[in-house]
Amino acid sequence: MNKKVAVVGIxxxxxxxxxxxTLRELAAVAGFSALEDAGITSPDIDFLSVGVASxxxxxxxxxxASVADALGITGAPxxxxxxxxxxxxxAIRSAYTALASGASDIALVVGAELMTRVxxxxxxxxxxxxxxxxxxxxxxxxxxxxxxxxxxxxxxEFGTTEEDLALVAVKNHENxxxxxxxxxxxxxxxxxxxxxxMVAYPLKLLDCSPLSDGASALVLTTEEHAKDLSxxxxxxxxxALASLNNLxxxxxxxxxxxxxxxAAKKAYAQSGLGPKxxxxxxxxxxxxxxxxxxxxxxxxxxxxxxxxxxxSDQTSIGGEIPVNPSGGLxxxxxxxxxxxxxxxxxxxxxxxxxxERRRYVGGEVALTQNMGLTGQYSFVTIYRxx
Amino acid sequence: xxxxxxxxxxxxxxKNGILLYTTCTKCGKKSLPPxxxxxxxxxxxxxxxxxxxxxxxILASTTIHVPPSHIGTSEPYTIxxxxxxxxxxxxxxxxxxxxxxxxxxAAEILIDKEKGEYSFRLL
Numbered sequence: 304m305n306k307k308v309a310v311v312g313i314x315x316x317x318x319x320x321x322x323x324x325t326l327r328e329l330a331a332v333a334g335f336s337a338l339e340d341a342g343i344t345s346p347d348i349d350f351l352s353v354g355v356a357s358x359x360x361x362x363x364x365x366x367x368a369s370v371a372d373a374l375g376i377t378g379a380p381x382x383x384x385x386x387x388x389x390x391x392x393x394a395i396r397s398a399y400t401a402l403a404s405g406a407s408d409i410a411l412v413v414g415a416e417l418m419t420r421v422x423x424x425x426x427x428x429x430x431x432x433x434x435x436x437x438x439x440x441x442x443x444x445x446x447x448x449x450x451x452x453x454x455x456x457x458x459x460e461f462g463t464t465e466e467d468l469a470l471v472a473v474k475n476h477e478n479x480x481x482x483x484x485x486x487x488x489x490x491x492x493x494x495x496x497x498x499x500x501m502v503a504y505p506l507k508l509l510d511c512s513p514l515s516d517g518a519s520a521l522v523l524t525t526e527e528h529a530k531d532l533s534x535x536x537x538x539x540x541x542x543a544l545a546s547l548n549n550l551x552x553x554x555x556x557x558x559x560x561x562x563x564x565x566a567a568k569k570a571y572a573q574s575g576l577g578p579k580x581x582x583x584x585x586x587x588x589x590x591x592x593x594x595x596x597x598x599x600x601x602x603x604x605x606x607x608x609x610x611x612x613x614x615s616d617q618t619s620i621g622g623e624i625p626v627n628p629s630g631g632l633x634x635x636x637x638x639x640x641x642x643x644x645x646x647x648x649x650x651x652x653x654x655x656x657x658x659e660r661r662r663y664v665g666g667e668v669a670l671t672q673n674m675g676l677t678g679q680y681s682f683v684t685i686y687r688x689x
Numbered sequence: 690x691x692x693x694x695x696x697x698x699x700x701x702x703x704k705n706g707i708l709l710y711t712t713c714t715k716c717g718k719k720s721l722p723p724x725x726x727x728x729x730x731x732x733x734x735x736x737x738x739x740x741x742x743x744x745x746x747i748l749a750s751t752t753i754h755v756p757p758s759h760i761g762t763s764e765p766y767t768i769x770x771x772x773x774x775x776x777x778x779x780x781x782x783x784x785x786x787x788x789x790x791x792x793x794x795a796a797e798i799l800i801d802k803e804k805g806e807y808s809f810r811l812l
Contacts, residue, residue: 428757437696438722442782443753443760444768451751452770459749459792501765504752504788550722552770552778557749 308402309529309536309689312341312522313648318486318636320419321516326361330415331373333518333641337411338374341522341532345374350407351381354394354414356639359429361417370413380407387433387675388589390414391519391643392544392682398523399542408525409532414644415518426514433676435549447503447511449551449677450590454505456557457592461607465505469496470613471591472509472633478620479630481661486515486636510591515636519645529689536689537651540576540668543569547678558607560593562681563600563672570670570683571602578602581624581685582666583653585646587674588631597672598626601683625664628653643682646671654688695723698737704805708740708798710777721777743797744812745773750783750791771796771809783809 314336316329330353338344351371358364367383380401384393391414398410418426431445457463473493479485496509522532529536547562548554571577578601586601588594595609603624604612612618618626629635629649632642650669652658666688673682695711699722702709711720713727714734721740726733752767760766767786772778783796795812 422758424756424758427755428759431757431759439780442768442780443756443762443766444780445753445755445757447755448751448753448768451753452749452768455751455790455792456749456770458790501752501754501788503754504750504767505790506751548728550780552780557770 306403306405307526308399308523308539309526310521310539310647310651311524311529311533311536312337313651314340314520315484315645315648316518317484318515318517318638322419324417324516326355326363326366326415326417327369327373329417329516329518330370330413333415333520334370334374334411334413337520337522343409343522343532345376347409348376348411349379350398350401350410351376351379352394352398352410352412353381353383354390354412354640354644355383356385356387356390356416357429360421360426362420370415386680388587388637388639389643389673389675389680389682390640391645392673392684393643393680395521395643395647395684396542396544396682399539402523402525408528410523412521412523412644413518414520414641416638416640417516418514418638419516423514438550445503447506447590450592451503451506452551453557453596453677454592457596458505460558463595463610465497466493467595467610467613468505468510468591469493471588471594472496474613474619475588475627475631475633478628478662479634481659482630482635483659485630485634486513487634506590506592512589512632512637515638517636517638517641519641519648521644521647535655537654538687538689539684540687541570541573541685543573543683545569545681547681549679551677558596560596560600560674560678560681562678563597563674563683566681566683567601570685574685576668576685580668581670582668583625583628583664584670584672585629585649586626586631586672588627588633589637591633594626594631601670601672620662620664628662628664643673646673647684647686650686695725699723700805703800703807704802706800706802708800708807710738710740711735712738719775719777721779740773740777742773742775745771745796747791747794747796748772748778752786752788769796769809771798781807781809783811787811
């Protein structure tokens with residue numbers, strides 16, 4: 304990778320339940336917003352990178368063509384990426400590699416998902432099909448279930464409690480309360496979480512990210528064009544990807560997600576930065592336990608000490624290292640294809656000072672961590688304010 | 690064994706009341722579920738073995754209250770990751786279901802020959 308790559312445009316729909324929306328419309332709203340933000344139009348794009356995790360959920364298979372049509376993009380190269388819940392980050396990486404290698408000059412990344420069109424039990428089945436079809440899916444394991452297993456192992460090994468998990472949800476709901484794009488703008492208490500309906504022991508409804516509709520978008524370009532397109536470019540200092548064995552039972556230690564540690568190690572090496580240099584982070588809190596494990600894998604805390612960060616408010620706004628100032632997947636919402644892109648949008652908005660005052664953290668260096676399945680796809684990206 | 694998938698192989702074992710795993714004859718890596726191509730060294734040479742132990746330990750557990758539509762049950766069910774004394778691990782159902790953290794608890798595997806299925810039970 305030779306060329307430096309910057310984010311020069313951002314777009315974002317609200318996240319929530321939009322029964323009348325179609326995938327292409329959501330994608331177009333976010334995509335056109337990003338183009339407008341960068342001051343360019345569709346013909347300027349020479350790579351369209353679309354992230355949509357599931358064709359079954361929206362009913363639209365091979366979505367890149369449909370999204371290109373909605374955006375009036377014809378002739379340019381187009382591509383669809385998929386990495387389950389990290390699909391948005393896969394779409395960013397596709398564009399990043401195309402730009403850094405010199406294959407393209409200006410890329411539009413659009414991540415979108417339509418998850419509430421089908422009944423929630425059906426959506427749960429479509430998501431469960433992402434687990435190993437032969438060895439795990441037949442037992443009825445669901446994604447809350449996979450993370451329930453991880454929580455059970457972490458609680459046994461390190462004494463993490465259900466109250467600790469609840470604190471993550473309380474923090475992220477507090478942040479989302481101030482985010483106009485968030486699905487849940489409702490403050491909750493530890494007691495609310497503990498009393499909410501059990502989904503997959505020990506995870507309750509308020510430990511879980513919701514089914515969401517939504518889209519987000521970025522315009523990315525190389526250093527040659529960045530200054531022409533934006534006064535406030537945000538540079539991608541590192542973009543790392545790592546994988547992990549697929550079957551949960553084959554993992555040596557279910558209380559860890561080693562691919563996150565590996566991706567972070569690569570990203571820190573690429574950027575010459577370490578966890579102490581990160582001003583804030585957007586991480587993959589699909590379930591509350593995930594955020595705690597991710598603290599440990601990113602080096603924000605020692606191994607087994609993740610819960611201490613949230614107990615002492617160090618990851619709240621105003622803390623040592625704010626995590627998920629957007630409200631995270633938990634409360635902002637988690638439209639799979641949009642999530643990784645939305646993390647980058649949040650970073651840019653924070654750097655530009657374009658977020659609500661109550662959840663502003665600002666800074667110079669931010670990290671995003673987005674994983675697919677239970678870490679089979681692990682992305683860590685580091686951004687620096689231009 | 691050429692042309693026989695690992696899933697079919699394992700399922701056939703269950704119908705005979707046994708649990709099959711593979712050991713790579715080149716590097717010695719043990720695999721459960723069986724792997725016909727070693728995921729450590731890539732060798733297609735394997736030896737088919739039978740898990741002798743039935744007792745072991747639960748490493749992690751969850752109890753699912755919101756099932757996907759293909760499961761079609763309203764009763765919660767418990768899923769565990771179970772470890773045999775030789776270090777091999779397997780995911781499966783624990784019957785009857787029990788809503789607590791079962792990590793560290795002793796359990797055993799039960800094989801239903803007629804259905805070609807397995808499940809776990811607490812000891």
